[in-house]
Amino acid sequence: MQVPFVDLKIQYESIKAEVDNAIRHVIENTQFIGGDTVKKFEEDFASYIGSNHCVSCANGTDAIEIALTAVGIGPGDEVLVPAMSWIATSEAVTSVGATPIFVDIHEDFYTIDPPMVSEKISEKTKAIIPVHLYGLPCNMEATGQLASDFNLKVIEDCAQAHGATYKGQKVGTFGDISTFSFYPGKNLGAYGDAGAIVTNDNSLALQCRRISNHGQQGKHNHLMEGRNSRMDTLQAAVLKVKLKRIDEWNRKRRNIAVAYKEHLDSSLIKTPQSPNSANHVYHVFGVQVENREHIMKELAKRGINTQIHYPSALPLMPAYKYFKHKPEDFPVAFQLSQHELSLPMYPEITKEKITYVCDNLNELLY
Numbered sequence: 001m002q003v004p005f006v007d008l009k010i011q012y013e014s015i016k017a018e019v020d021n022a023i024r025h026v027i028e029n030t031q032f033i034g035g036d037t038v039k040k041f042e043e044d045f046a047s048y049i050g051s052n053h054c055v056s057c058a059n060g061t062d063a064i065e066i067a068l069t070a071v072g073i074g075p076g077d078e079v080l081v082p083a084m085s086w087i088a089t090s091e092a093v094t095s096v097g098a099t100p101i102f103v104d105i106h107e108d109f110y111t112i113d114p115p116m117v118s119e120k121i122s123e124k125t126k127a128i129i130p131v132h133l134y135g136l137p138c139n140m141e142a143t144g145q146l147a148s149d150f151n152l153k154v155i156e157d158c159a160q161a162h163g164a165t166y167k168g169q170k171v172g173t174f175g176d177i178s179t180f181s182f183y184p185g186k187n188l189g190a191y192g193d194a195g196a197i198v199t200n201d202n203s204l205a206l207q208c209r210r211i212s213n214h215g216q217q218g219k220h221n222h223l224m225e226g227r228n229s230r231m232d233t234l235q236a237a238v239l240k241v242k243l244k245r246i247d248e249w250n251r252k253r254r255n256i257a258v259a260y261k262e263h264l265d266s267s268l269i270k271t272p273q274s275p276n277s278a279n280h281v282y283h284v285f286g287v288q289v290e291n292r293e294h295i296m297k298e299l300a301k302r303g304i305n306t307q308i309h310y311p312s313a314l315p316l317m318p319a320y321k322y323f324k325h326k327p328e329d330f331p332v333a334f335q336l337s338q339h340e341l342s343l344p345m346y347p348e349i350t351k352e353k354i355t356y357v358c359d360n361l362n363e364l365l366y
């Protein structure tokens with residue numbers, strides 16, 4: 001049996017007529033950047049998240065950079081980021097001239113661990129970027145408390161957690177400003193690069209809008225220098241169709257996670273944990289195993305594709321050698337980087353495939 005890691009083709013087939021139609025409509029109208037379709041998607045997405053504003057942009061990395069700039073982060077500032085994330089989180093901090101300060105993650109939830117944060121705070125600390133890693137919301141109550149105690153801006157990186165909730169409220173609504181990626185493989189994915197920023201704050205939304213479109217207010221009226229980070233209309237058209245299905249797809253992901261947990265031998269495999277306050281959307285179903293490389297290879301021989309998210313903690317990547325961090329500085333993130341194995345996860349995976357993955361993985365671990 002072949003089990004791909006993700007299968008974007010089956011999903012496309014399930015929405016083909018509607019997506020093809022939406023794409024054709026954009027092409028026939030020849031409005032390729034911005035326009036009504038982008039505006040409507042922004043409205044739909046803001047209302048889905050429960051936020052006043054959505055500003056679309058070119059990708060999720062730009063979204064973080066634009067959000068950081070909008071809240072006033074720049075050279076000389078320090079920004080707290082988790083030691084385990086996709087590099088975009090810390091890269092965006094460096095791109096605006098600020099310094100990422102890495103914080104270890106919680107040993108069961110893998111998100112930034114609030115008690116670990118306070119010792120990393122200095123006079124230069126201006127913001128924190130909680131990342132809802134793998135689709136699990138961070139402890140936003142503790143994060144909010146820290147932010148108010150130390151006067152920090154909160155920029156939520158929701159790239160992996162569209163539709164996830166914390167205490168019944170969607171992620172993206174807790175921070176001063178929040179960012180999303182619509183990279184094709186994300187829970188809500190476009191057919192190319194795309195991203196968005198959401199906020200309840202009118203002036204931050206306006207600022208993001210200007211930054212992302214050359215500082216313009218109206219055509220040729222450049223109030224400041226900005227950049228080019230706009231969403232293609234084709235992407236908005238696809239996303240608008242897909243947004244209607246995101247809750248159903250997330251529900252399927254949760255059911256798949258339940259099935260995995262039921263079938264996997266928990267005495268040999270550490271499966272994802274989530275606190276009662278959080279509703280996980282399983283962008284990644286990451287388990288921890290011993291002897292990972294061997295297991296990956298054996299699973300591949302049996303047609304099962306797995307991945308690693310991520311093989312190195314961020315501060316230990318070559319890109320951050322200049323910080324001179326050691327694995328002992330981030331024991332939990334380091335441990336995860338050595339043992340994490342992401343199992344196939346996509347809404348359309350069948351029961352048979354899940355069972356096949358579990359049986360093989362259990363067998364390999366005995």
Ligand SMILES: *Cc1c(COP(=O)(O)O)cnc(C)c1O
Nearest residue numbers: 059060061086088159181182183
């Ligand atoms: C995917 C991702 C991003 C960046 O998104 P792009 O659209 O690929 O630029 C940022 N943060 C996290 C946690 C991500 O997973």
